[in-house]
Amino acid sequence: MDLRIVNYGAGNIKSIQFAFQRLGFNAVLTFDADEILKADKVIFPGVGEASSAMKMLKKSGLDGLIPKLKQPVLGICLGMQLMCNYTEEGDTNGLGIFHTDVKRFSNKVKVPQMGWNTVKNLKSDLFKNIDEGDYMYLVHSYYAENCKESIATSDYEIEYASALENDNFFGVQFHPEKSGKAGARLLQNFLEL
Amino acid sequence: MLTKRIVPCLDIKDGRTVKGVNFVDLRDAGNPVELAKQYAELGADELVFLDISATQERRRTMHDMVLKVAEQINIPFTVGGGISSVEDVDDLLHCGADKVSINSSAVKRPELINEISQKFGSQCVVVAIDAKKIGEEWIVHLAGGTIPTEIRLFEWAMEVEERGAGEILFTSMNHDGTKAGFANGALAKLSELVNIPIIASGGAGTIQHFADTFIKGKADAALAASVFHFGEIPIIELKKELRKQNIEVRL
Numbered sequence: 001m002d003l004r005i006v007n008y009g010a011g012n013i014k015s016i017q018f019a020f021q022r023l024g025f026n027a028v029l030t031f032d033a034d035e036i037l038k039a040d041k042v043i044f045p046g047v048g049e050a051s052s053a054m055k056m057l058k059k060s061g062l063d064g065l066i067p068k069l070k071q072p073v074l075g076i077c078l079g080m081q082l083m084c085n086y087t088e089e090g091d092t093n094g095l096g097i098f099h100t101d102v103k104r105f106s107n108k109v110k111v112p113q114m115g116w117n118t119v120k121n122l123k124s125d126l127f128k129n130i131d132e133g134d135y136m137y138l139v140h141s142y143y144a145e146n147c148k149e150s151i152a153t154s155d156y157e158i159e160y161a162s163a164l165e166n167d168n169f170f171g172v173q174f175h176p177e178k179s180g181k182a183g184a185r186l187l188q189n190f191l192e193l
Numbered sequence: 194m195l196t197k198r199i200v201p202c203l204d205i206k207d208g209r210t211v212k213g214v215n216f217v218d219l220r221d222a223g224n225p226v227e228l229a230k231q232y233a234e235l236g237a238d239e240l241v242f243l244d245i246s247a248t249q250e251r252r253r254t255m256h257d258m259v260l261k262v263a264e265q266i267n268i269p270f271t272v273g274g275g276i277s278s279v280e281d282v283d284d285l286l287h288c289g290a291d292k293v294s295i296n297s298s299a300v301k302r303p304e305l306i307n308e309i310s311q312k313f314g315s316q317c318v319v320v321a322i323d324a325k326k327i328g329e330e331w332i333v334h335l336a337g338g339t340i341p342t343e344i345r346l347f348e349w350a351m352e353v354e355e356r357g358a359g360e361i362l363f364t365s366m367n368h369d370g371t372k373a374g375f376a377n378g379a380l381a382k383l384s385e386l387v388n389i390p391i392i393a394s395g396g397a398g399t400i401q402h403f404a405d406t407f408i409k410g411k412a413d414a415a416l417a418a419s420v421f422h423f424g425e426i427p428i429i430e431l432k433k434e435l436r437k438q439n440i441e442v443r444l
Contacts, residue, residue, distance in 0.1 A: 014289040018264045048314045107388050114390050116196045116443040135443040139316040178269045
């Protein structure tokens with residue numbers, strides 16, 4: 001399988017590579033448009049700040065390419081948020097793949113949310129053999145509003161979308177590469193889509 | 194709901210774990226990678242590696258270790274010890290560390306916190322604070338609690354949050370090593386003053402100490418070393434008891 005991780009300079013992607021390696025797959029880092037187009041599956045990671053990440057995508061032309069992809073694409077953390085319509089972080093327009101907005105948690109709760117939280121209302125094959133109430137590891141200050149493309153929700157201050165799906169596009173707010181057995185299962189499910 | 198986190202801490206010297214460990218049958222209890230794998234299996238939520246070596250080779254040794262740990266374990270981990278520049282952080286994150294912990298270097302040059310959080314995001318910056326209660330004041334100390342500073346704990350905590358820290362690891366030097374419980378009064382005050390997660394450290398001796406630090410100390414996570422390394426408190430038993438006391442944990 002030709003598995004590619006979009007490398008646009010966004011944070012700790014080594015861990016994602018290692019997670020696939022533990023499942024027996026070699027995920028290759030790339031920022032080359034042709035390689036991404038040809039890949040069987042694409043991982044769109046992201047750690048850091050939204051507006052500067054979006055600038056990097058624009059600079060490399062990947063902002064136009066990603067929404068046109070036909071193969072399964074998995075956005076992780078900030079990657080998922082950038083696939084939404086809009087994010088309050090840096091007042092940034094996203095790729096418009098998921099039709100929801102990303103907002104900041106209020107100061108009624110500690111920000112960032114950091115640690116293990118449960119996922120529920122699981123809907124997609126991406127969550128095959130993952131149970132309602134299983135724990136995933138999250139670190140984020142902004143959340144995607146719940147919407148009809150939600151395939152999982154979590155509670156922190158409010159109920160928000162912790163995973164999204166639209167056609168061939170998937171996004172998860174949590175870090176499956178750091179979420180123990182349940183996270184590994186999700187990555188395996190993505191490979192089997 | 195977001196759970197409270199249980200965080201074993203491993204001291205590393207020259208790429209090996211320092212304190213003896215005898216909670217499981219490991220072929221090599223000094224091997225941090227094997228130990229990390231075991232802890233991940235046994236229900237630890239996160240791990241902290243604290244490098245206390247002082248050799249020329251430390252950077253390379255630490256990088257090798259971080260790479261191997263990242264390759265093997267599927268829970269997040271933090272690396273601390275000797276980190277004093279953005280380049281140090283860049284190297285460690287590229288090797289697969291999720292967060293870095295800075296302590297003395299942040300006290301000496303507080304701008305380091307801003308620099309790291311601006312470049313990599315506040316989620317990866319843990320500021321470790323060692324403090325000792327002298328009279329009525331909590332005073333920040335350096336070098337493992339041996340050198341007092343002029344800085345007061347609560348003011349420093351607010352400053353590090355302002356500068357972009359994503360989390361505070363607070364160790365009470367009055368409680369560390371006593372096994373008499375965490376510094377819950379100071380911890381609760383910290384939690385009220387700042388709006389980032391607080392990791393309690395120093396004083397873990399019994400299961401009830403953990404319950405107390407989550408309830409009375411309002412801590413978001415609790416860190417300990419010897420009670421885990423010597424099997425005095427198995428993490429699973431600890432979490433079962435915490436859940437019995439209605440404290441949210443990952444089981």
